Amino acid sequence: MSNEQEDFTVTTRKIQEESEIISVINSFDRSFPRPLSSRVENLSEYAKKLAKNAIFIVAEDNFNVIGFTAMYANDSISGQAYLAQIAVSKEYLGQKIGNLLLSLCEKTARENGMKTMKLEVDKINERAIEFYKKDGFLTESANDLSFFMVKNL
Numbered sequence: 001m002s003n004e005q006e007d008f009t010v011t012t013r014k015i016q017e018e019s020e021i022i023s024v025i026n027s028f029d030r031s032f033p034r035p036l037s038s039r040v041e042n043l044s045e046y047a048k049k050l051a052k053n054a055i056f057i058v059a060e061d062n063f064n065v066i067g068f069t070a071m072y073a074n075d076s077i078s079g080q081a082y083l084a085q086i087a088v089s090k091e092y093l094g095q096k097i098g099n100l101l102l103s104l105c106e107k108t109a110r111e112n113g114m115k116t117m118k119l120e121v122d123k124i125n126e127r128a129i130e131f132y133k134k135d136g137f138l139t140e141s142a143n144d145l146s147f148f149m150v151k152n153l
């Protein structure tokens with residue numbers, strides 16, 4: 001899929017190769033307000049788990065990965081997809097790349113028979129919370145650190 005931006009063209013593709021997923025996860029570790037590596041025990045093992053069970057999509061500008069998302073859409077009993085990760089490179093923030101990736105996730109989840117999508121976001125991550133709200137996610141519950149948000153697909 002390709003999408004014309006102001007002065008660059010973004011393409012998206014699903015990736016499945018474990019080594020490629022490990023490399024993307026490592027390169028985006030510090031793109032999150034709290035680095036991924038501080039939230040999971042072992043980043044490579046986490047990436048391997050995603051490679052095995054998640055749908056992993058990257059956005060690219062001229063073959064450079066500028067954003068990615070990972071989503072689980074395999075729970076046919078609950079019909080609930082789970083957005084595990086989404087991030088866009090610093091230089092490309094605010095240019096609708098996040099929107100493009102999220103829309104693609106939602107489309108893919110619907111195609112896999114999912115009815116809702118859930119995610120967890122840090123309470124301090126105001127930018128991401130606004131991003132999800134704008135897309136139609138509503139806060140379903142919360143704990144000390146996180147909001148849990150849901151959207152009907």
Ligand SMILES: CC(C)(COP(=O)(O)OP(=O)(O)OC[C@H]1O[C@@H](n2cnc3c(N)ncnc32)[C@H](O)[C@@H]1OP(=O)(O)O)[C@@H](O)C(=O)NCCC(=O)NCCS
Pocket residue numbers: 031032033085086087088089092093094095096097098099100120121122125126127128130131132134
């Ligand atoms: C969250 C994230 C993926 C959004 O990606 P993005 O490409 O910058 O977002 P978009 O350009 O598609 O923005 C879509 C909407 O999100 C909201 N938004 C984006 N950036 C915002 C900001 N700095 N402040 C407030 N709202 C913002 C706006 O409503 C925007 O729509 P608008 O441009 O019409 O106002 C990106 O900020 C990111 O990578 N953050 C770091 C990683 C992260 O925190 N991921 C989420 C973990 S749960």
